[in-house]
Amino acid sequence: DVTHFGYQTVRAEEKAGKVAEVFHSVAAKYDIMNDLMSFGIHRLWKRFTVEMSGVRPGQQVLDIAGGTGDLARAFHREVGPTGRVVLADINSSMLAVGRDKLLDSGVAGQIEFVQANAECLPFAPGSFDLITIAFGLRNVTDKDAALRSMYQSLKPGGRLLVLEFSKPVLEPLSKIYDTYSFTLLPLMGKLVANDSESYRYLAESIRMHPDQETLKGMMERAGFERCDYHNLTGGIVALHRGFKL
Numbered sequence: 001d002v003t004h005f006g007y008q009t010v011r012a013e014e015k016a017g018k019v020a021e022v023f024h025s026v027a028a029k030y031d032i033m034n035d036l037m038s039f040g041i042h043r044l045w046k047r048f049t050v051e052m053s054g055v056r057p058g059q060q061v062l063d064i065a066g067g068t069g070d071l072a073r074a075f076h077r078e079v080g081p082t083g084r085v086v087l088a089d090i091n092s093s094m095l096a097v098g099r100d101k102l103l104d105s106g107v108a109g110q111i112e113f114v115q116a117n118a119e120c121l122p123f124a125p126g127s128f129d130l131i132t133i134a135f136g137l138r139n140v141t142d143k144d145a146a147l148r149s150m151y152q153s154l155k156p157g158g159r160l161l162v163l164e165f166s167k168p169v170l171e172p173l174s175k176i177y178d179t180y181s182f183t184l185l186p187l188m189g190k191l192v193a194n195d196s197e198s199y200r201y202l203a204e205s206i207r208m209h210p211d212q213e214t215l216k217g218m219m220e221r222a223g224f225e226r227c228d229y230h231n232l233t234g235g236i237v238a239l240h241r242g243f244k245l
């Protein structure tokens with residue numbers, strides 16, 4: 001079985017190791033790079049995700065590929081002391097940085113940290129009211145398996161939100177964005193994190209990721225119903241939503 005790691009064709013069993021290298025390498029600089037590369041706009045994309053989640057006090061939330069914990073912290077505020085927030089990620093370095101950050105925010109004790117692969121989530125079926133995956137799905141080798149596993153882990157009536165880079169809807173925006181991604185991004189990666197390779201992977205993996213309609217179809221095939229999406233920043237990012245009814 002072959003798959004892609006950015007623009008490289010690799011054997012499916014090689015991909016997770018390569019993705020792991022990227023996130024071990026970027027973990028320490030992850031938050032600052034996010035702010036720099038997106039001009040802080042990732043905060044707005046995440047805020048919109050929380051708004052669209054419809055989450056209420058007392059609910060159970062899983063943020064898979066949660067990394068350094070931006071969404072987990074926001075959801076913790078929404079669900080309150082009677083709710084539950086689980087931050088799961090496959091990468092120990094990202095989890096460690098996330099845990100430190102949430103400790104500093106004083107909420108780490110109220111959030112569960114789990115090292116897990118999105119393809120085979122270690123939770124009982126029907127555990128969560130809401131599952132989110134932000135900028136994570138494109139790194140997952142078997143995306144269909146991951147979507148099925150998320151479907152299983154949701155309660156009936158629960159929803160999945162997938163926040164991910166997508167396809168810009170306007171041609172001129174697309175051109176500027178391409179230039180930015182393949183020249184400035186790796187350069188910033190080199191200057192700030194001394195790692196241009198990881199940021200080239202970032203640009204390439206975004207180009208290889210399924211577009212809005214394709215991802216919606218994948219969610220439907222995994223069992224999700226009433227699937228829709230919102231383009232953000234001209235489709236540079238899209239927020240997909242689907243329900244387990």
Ligand code: SAM
Nearest residue numbers: 023065066067090091094117118134135136139
């Ligand atoms: N969600 C965070 C955010 O929005 O800032 C972090 C996103 S970061 C770009 C992608 C994360 O996906 C990394 O922390 C990485 O370790 C994680 N990841 C990659 N493959 C994964 C998998 N198969 N299962 C779970 N997490 C995975």
